[in-house]
Amino acid sequence: MAAEAPLIERTLPGGSGRLLSRWGGAAWQYMPAVVLLVALVGLWELLVEVLDTRPYILPAPSAIWEALLDKGHLLPNHIQATATEAVLGLLAAAVGGVILAVLISSIPLAQRVLYPIIVTSQTVPAIVLAPLLIVWVGIGLESKLIVVALVGFFPIVVSTVDGLASADRDMVALVRSMGASKLGVLRHVLVPSAVPGFFAGLKIAAAYSVIGAVIAEWVAAKEGLGIFIIRSQASFRIDQIFVAIAVIALLSIALFVAVHLLARVASPWKYANDQGENGS
Amino acid sequence: MSEAAVAIRGLRHTFPGDRPVEVLDGVDLEAAPGAFVSLVGPSGCGKSTLLQVLAGLLAPDAGESLIEGRSTVGEPGLAAFMPQKDLLLPWRKAIGNAVLGAEIAGTPKDEAREQAMSLLERFGLAGFEESWPSQLSGGMRQRLALLRTFLVPRHVLLLDEPFGALDAITRREMHQWLQEVWASDARTVLFVTHDVEEALILSDEVYVMTPRPAQIAARLAIDYPRPRLPSIVTEPEFVADKARLLAALDGGLSPERSA
Numbered sequence: 001m002a003a004e005a006p007l008i009e010r011t012l013p014g015g016s017g018r019l020l021s022r023w024g025g026a027a028w029q030y031m032p033a034v035v036l037l038v039a040l041v042g043l044w045e046l047l048v049e050v051l052d053t054r055p056y057i058l059p060a061p062s063a064i065w066e067a068l069l070d071k072g073h074l075l076p077n078h079i080q081a082t083a084t085e086a087v088l089g090l091l092a093a094a095v096g097g098v099i100l101a102v103l104i105s106s107i108p109l110a111q112r113v114l115y116p117i118i119v120t121s122q123t124v125p126a127i128v129l130a131p132l133l134i135v136w137v138g139i140g141l142e143s144k145l146i147v148v149a150l151v152g153f154f155p156i157v158v159s160t161v162d163g164l165a166s167a168d169r170d171m172v173a174l175v176r177s178m179g180a181s182k183l184g185v186l187r188h189v190l191v192p193s194a195v196p197g198f199f200a201g202l203k204i205a206a207a208y209s210v211i212g213a214v215i216a217e218w219v220a221a222k223e224g225l226g227i228f229i230i231r232s233q234a235s236f237r238i239d240q241i242f243v244a245i246a247v248i249a250l251l252s253i254a255l256f257v258a259v260h261l262l263a264r265v266a267s268p269w270k271y272a273n274d275q276g277e278n279g280s
Numbered sequence: 281m282s283e284a285a286v287a288i289r290g291l292r293h294t295f296p297g298d299r300p301v302e303v304l305d306g307v308d309l310e311a312a313p314g315a316f317v318s319l320v321g322p323s324g325c326g327k328s329t330l331l332q333v334l335a336g337l338l339a340p341d342a343g344e345s346l347i348e349g350r351s352t353v354g355e356p357g358l359a360a361f362m363p364q365k366d367l368l369l370p371w372r373k374a375i376g377n378a379v380l381g382a383e384i385a386g387t388p389k390d391e392a393r394e395q396a397m398s399l400l401e402r403f404g405l406a407g408f409e410e411s412w413p414s415q416l417s418g419g420m421r422q423r424l425a426l427l428r429t430f431l432v433p434r435h436v437l438l439l440d441e442p443f444g445a446l447d448a449i450t451r452r453e454m455h456q457w458l459q460e461v462w463a464s465d466a467r468t469v470l471f472v473t474h475d476v477e478e479a480l481i482l483s484d485e486v487y488v489m490t491p492r493p494a495q496i497a498a499r500l501a502i503d504y505p506r507p508r509l510p511s512i513v514t515e516p517e518f519v520a521d522k523a524r525l526l527a528a529l530d531g532g533l534s535p536e537r538s539a
Contacts, residue, residue: 177357
């Protein structure tokens with residue numbers, strides 16, 4: 001309608017320069033963190049040098065770098081093993097978490113029965129569970145997947161349940177007035193309402209999944225960063241342990257960022273107004 | 281004689297609770313097929329409750345609620361319902377919201393989409409089909425919610441204060457526009473509002489409700505020629521009818537009302 005014309009300018013944000021400035025903005029935003037990190041590593045190098053610390057107590061960053069160059073060829077297999085466990089375990093956590101969340105939200109009895117058990121399950125430390133699982137399902141991939149899934153499913157269940165509960169009751173009524181079945185209400189309103197919550201939980205799970213995998217490997221494994229750490233420790237190669245720590249951190253961050261990007265793809269409406277997306 | 285498109289007989293409802301609220305106290309109402317019928321009443325008098333019963337979302341304590349002869353009790357989906365809030369689904373683009381009701385009613389996706397696309401122009405949404413609801417203005421959101429309601433393949437439309445949230449100028453435009461859309465569509469409309477002028481401009485018949493617990497205080501047939509322009513509000517006949525409706529509303533407000 002003619003009266004709406006001025007609005008076109010208002011509702012279509014952004015121009016071609018928008019994406020560029022967004023990346024520039026991100027770089028600027030993380031600059032202080034990078035500067036601080038570099039400064040801390042520099043200070044570490046300096047202190048090790050000045051205090052003449054033994055390398056089997058605390059190696060200098062430069063020594064860790066050398067260890068990476070020296071033993072780096074051993075890492076890809078370990079990284080692949082740990083990453084596989086983390087990703088597959090996260091997947092299992094997501095599937096299991098969503099199923100539990102739907103059960104809890106749609107069946108009152110399930111909520112009363114399952115919620116306390118789920119919360120209790122989180123009070124058992126993964127490090128205690130890992131050896132038991134190895135006894136039960138063996139040293140292979142399965143025991144690691146279970147540990148990662150057990151660490152990861154909890155935040156997914158909790159935030160997906162919250163997401164499902166956050167659905168607008170009036171929207172549910174509207175869709176029902178259109179003659180939708182229970183399944184239709186779930187599909188058209190409840191599930192989309194829960195998407196942001198699900199991804200919030202998945203992000204937390206992703207951040208913990210690599211640690212979960214490492215802990216599981218720690219107890220017993222043929223390959224993986226956990227076993228790499230155990231072996232390094234046994235031979236007093238503290239520098240190699242630090243290499244493993246750095247790799248674990250990078251792996252966790254990569255997984256977290258991947259989930260974040262996935263969330264953007266899966267819930268484009270949440271980002272519509274800062275993407276410069278428009279309808280004309 | 282044709283069957284009424286909407287028929288309400290002796291409708292009673294009380295919301296239970298610590299302090300039960302008696303909302304509807306024997307309401308009778310009828311709308312002929314193709315008629316535009318308005319329901320005017322003070323805020324909180326139970327107009328929305330009545331529409332919820334007709335939409336099949338609420339089972340009344342007593343009385344009949346029929347859409348084209350079928351009881352709506354426990355059976356949603358007989359009429360196309362537009363609640364007060366636009367309730368656009370934020371995760372669907374404009375076009376996706378437009379076809380929601382049609383999709384649920386089982387219209388094939390492509391067909392619903394095609395139908396929606398052909399109506400975008402008339403609903404002032406051309407070019408915005410790929411926009412997210414959060415990118416639309418209040419007036420556009422309301423028209424999109426109306427389009428969604430129109431696309432539900434039902435003969436009866438239940439509109440709950442569709443223009444309540446709009447400013448006076450946009451509202452006047454919408455009145456003209458809704459008349460055109462309705463005239464070309466030939467469906468029955470039950471239109472809830474608390475605005476007497478709005479009801480007079482749009483309707484073939486106006487029902488006035490008393491405050492809670494609601495009864496029908498007055499029923500007035502409106503037969504001004506169509507289309508009715510905004511200037512109609514100063515015509516003597518219009519002014520007289522407005523005075524009549526306002527008197528009925530005020531009569532309902534006094535404690536000793538005559539139903």
